[in-house]
Amino acid sequence: MISALVRPLKFALFTGKAEPPPLATRRTRVSAPRWLAPFTTLDWVRLAELTLAILLYATASSDLWQRLYDKQMTSPPALPFQLALVSLSLPVALRDRWPLGAWRTALVTLPAYVYIDRMIDGFPDQGMTYSWPLVLMYLLVLYTVASRNSEAVSIAVWAVSMLYLLVFNSNVVPVGAAVLAVPLVLGYNVRARRRASAKLVEESQLKVVAEGAQAVLEERARIARELHDVVAHHMSVIAIQAEAVPLKAAGDAKQLEEGLAVIRSLSLDAIAQLRQVLGVLRDADGRKETTPQPDLEGIDALVANARAAGLAVLFRRSPQVEEVPQAVGLSAYRIVQESLSNVMRHAPGATVSLEVAREGDELVVRVANGPGARPAESSAGAGHGLVGMRERAVLLGGTLEAGPIADGFEVVARLPLEAA
Known part of the structure; x- marks a missing residue:
């Protein structure tokens, strides 16, 4: 308990250093004239404080000399007289850079002002005279101390100030307590x-960083979906073709050559699409890939690849879907691509019914397959395709339903055209 009381006093009187001043804005800083070689900029706030300090010095000097003349007194002691003038001006000049130092300077030099004041008035019992330079100086210093230090330090400064007031003029303690509290409260509110405001700025910066990180994660997820769609489809077709070509050729070199040509074409198509997806990652200048994204026109190539891989695909497309938004066309293409890849993996050789039609303001994609002509060899790596398809539909405001039907599996995607 005692340590909690002593520590702020020690900080305020001896060891403490106030918080740095707020950064100067363009409104308060201007370029200095060329003849002010040591300075590069001028701070109007500090220039105003220096001017006020000079004004207080001159005003206090004039007031004290006038009082000496009225009392027909000789010249006062030089050192106490100059300290008295410094006590009213120097703290104002120091308060922006060293608030606690300015306050300590006032504490050390104020006794000289009290001595000169009482010497002029003949050391009256009612105490010292409170001139406006003295009151203004001390209130400004107290305000700066409170605006740049903790509440405990401000209370310690107020307590020491009250002790000074009690020693030099106990008659005005009640009024002085209220007057000295005003700048401290104002300084506390400003601080x-x-x-x-600084916390809000920091939180805003953290929010920007978080949003940037979220955007990176979303972009990674988008690229992962694209890579999954491209790799899963083309690799499935290539694997099935590589297995089927030797069986179909049965030693016929011409058929074997044609089958290998199909595999090569599929491989080049896969590489081209992988380059298209990864191009934005390798572009250091932030340029976007200009190669067109797949759309509904590319579904014909998917159907041809699926048929070449052994699927019996019945494809129906209504004429109303010739022109759809790019995002809808890309999502429909990827959904069909993933659905056909899943059929190749889980029901090779199956009959597939594929329909792309417009129903009202929606593009509807239906992919249904029957049982496979032969058992699937492996389902390794499966499990994320349906999640990716459903996420594509949801991002456009649509829906995707997938589940088993009689002797097979069906995927139905509804993609709104208006929202896209």
Whole structure:
């Protein structure tokens, strides 16, 4: 308990250093004239404080000399007189850079002002005279101390100030307590508002960073979906073709050559699409890939590849779907691509019914397959295709339903055209 009380006093009187001043804005800083060689910029706030300090010095000097003349007194002691003038001006000049240092300077030099003041008035019992330079100086210093230090330090400064007031003039303690509290409360409010603003700025910066990280994650997920669609489809077709070509050729070199040509064409198509997806990652200048994304026109190639891989695909497309938004066309293409790849993996040789039609304001994609002509060899690597298809549909505001039907499996995607 005692340590909690002593620590702020020690900080305020001896060891403490105030928080740095707020950064100067363009409104308060201007370029200095060429003849001010040591300075590159001028801070209007500090220039105003220096001017005020000079004004307080001159005003206090004039006031004290006038009082000496009225009392018909000789010249006062030089050192106490100059300290008295410094006590009213120097703290104002120091308060922006060193608030606690300015306050300590006032504490050290104020006794000289009290001595000169009482010497002029003949050391009256009612205490010292409170001139406006003295009041203004001390209130400004207290405000700066409170705006740049913690609440505990401000309370310690107020307590020491009250002790000074009690020693030099106990008659005005009640009024002085209220007057000295005003700049401290104002400084506390300014400091609280400044800290709240800094916290808001920090939170805004963290939000920007978080949004950037979220955008990166979303972009990675999008690229992962694209890679999954491209690799899964083409690799499935290539694997099935590589297995089927030797069986179909049965030693016929011409058929074997044609089958290998189909595999080569599929491989080149896969490489081209992989380059298209990964191009944006390798572009250091942030340029976007200009190669067109797949759309509904590319479904014909998917059907041809699926038929070449041994699927019996019945494809129906209504004439109303010739022109659809790019995002809808790309999502429909990927859904068909993934659905055919799943049929190749899980029901090789099956009969597939594929329909792309427009129903009202929606593009509807239906892919249904029957049982496979032969058992699937392996389902390794499966499990994420349906999630990716459903996410594509949801991102466009649509729906995707997938599940078993009699002797097979069906995927139905509804993609809104208006929202896209």
